[in-house]
Amino acid sequence: MAKKLMKGSEAIAEAAIQAGCRYFFGYPITPQNEVPEYMSRRMPQVDGCFLQAESEVAAINMVYGAAGAGARVMTSSSSPGISLKQEGISYIACAELPCVVVNIVRTGPGLGGIQPSQGDYFQATKGGGHGDYHLVVLAPSSIQEAADMVMEAFDIADMYRNPVMILGDGMIGQMMEPVEFHQPPKREIPEKTWAATGWDGTRERAIINSLYIEPEVMQVVSDRLQKRYELIKQNETRVEEYKMEDAEYCIAAYGTTARVAKSAVNKAREMGIKAGIIRPKTVWPFPSEAFCKAADQVKGFLTVEMSAGQMVEDVRLAVNGKKPVEFYGVMGGFLPTPNAILEKLIQLKEGK
Missing domain, CATH: 3.40.50.920 (Rossmann fold)
Incomplete structure (x- = not known):
């Protein structure tokens, strides 16, 4: 495939589509507006769903729903918008759902400015929301690497039933470089038997949940998540x-x-x-x-x-x-x- 000169945000969006993403929910914020703009044009062409939500909070809960049904789904935002999504991200992590979240980081705290920054590192790597959980966080240094990482992020998310974040500073979103799209190395991804896609009585009901009242049950869920994070450390650490x-x-x-x-x-x-x-x-x-x-x-x-x-x-x-x-x-x-x-x-x- 010939290389194409693309802006980073647009390359991220196209990479997601080529990775099989068919649902995108987001809300505009600089410097990543080109992601939803591109998705609004391309998603109808691939029979996908683009929806500009009424807020970042709404967008991440739409991601929760689509991920719970087993779909490949992505949202994108920039720093203040990602902050608003944190409760939903924590819910998604506890519900053990795969999705991809893109953060094109701008300066802060507060509304800050629209220029590039790396001030969201703590938020991305230490959880960001409440509770004991982790995202897999990929940090590209070029547009080509951003596209490659997005393609693989969906596989990683499906492999471990865990949200994956692409952490790119504002430069990644706004600069232009030649890029081509490669399918990532093939993984043996488990079938999504857990997905809530309707029930016909022939299988066990799929229940998507992040509320566990009994301490004994919550402990089991927490232990399962921590063991998964150790497995991710063994298999997915890159340098x-x-x-x-x-x-x-x-x-x-x-x-x-x-x-x-x-x-x-x-x-x-x-x-x-x-x-x-x-x-x-x-x-x-x-x-x-x-x-x-x-x-x-x-x-x-x-x-x-x-x-x-x-x-x-x-x-x-x-x-x-x-x-x-x-x-x-x-x-x-x-x-x-x-x-x-x-x-x-x-x-x-x-x-x-």
């Missing part, structure tokens, strides 16, 4: 390493920030500083093992984020005090520059 073979200093970054960090690493190498990058492709499950291993090799870490410092906490937990972990962050919608990252890297090397 990319760049020039880490002989690295003495490691930059930790994800999303488009990692692309900027690569330029800083290349400049550092030209100056004789042996730097490398560890880029989490899944921010949950977090690739702790890669950082733990690197801590036996490098002299220090620099975590770079478009936030006040969130992923840095997971890096520090993974490194476990073996080596210093410094932080450099930008906020307000700005992107870090290669020169600024390089300056922080030099300061780390010089122990400043």
Whole structure:
């Protein structure tokens, strides 16, 4: 298939359709408006359902309903809208339903601004809503990777009966790059015998529920979810390493920030500083093992984020005090520059 120049939000929408998504419920918010706009045109062409809900709260509950019937369903929003969806996401996680949620992150807190940010890391990786649950969270750094991750997200969601989030900063949603659509590696996905698709008396009734009054029953559900999360950690943790073979200093970054960090690493190498990058492709499950291993090799870490410092906490937990972990962050919608990252890297090397 020939590559096509597409905006990130549109590539995400097309990837979902090609992955078999036939239901989309959402509500407009910048910088991801092109996702519902594209879906409104394309869904009727594939006999799908596009519906602009009256609110983000309504949209996520529509997702709950479609997922409960076994459909491939997606919603998308940006930071304040995702906050409104959190109760529904928690319900969906407890009901053990597969769906895909796209968050094209903008600056905050509050309504904030419409520029790119990574300030939703805690919300995405630590649950976001109430209760003990996790989303699988994929963090693309390019439009091609966003499309690939969306395609696979539906399979991961179906495989584990768990919501999957695509966490992309505003740059992912708005920039344009060449992209082509590939079907992900085939998985043996269990049949959806649990789906509530009507009852004819020939099988056990399917009941979709997230309310368990008896503590003994809730404990069983909670244990089942936690065991599933451990399985996801074993099977779905993804990470990319760049020039880490002989690295003495490691930059930790994800999303488009990692692309900027690569330029800083290349400049550092030209100056004789042996730097490398560890880029989490899944921010949950977090690739702790890669950082733990690197801590036996490098002299220090620099975590770079478009936030006040969130992923840095997971890096520090993974490194476990073996080596210093410094932080450099930008906020307000700005992107870090290669020169600024390089300056922080030099300061780390010089122990400043």
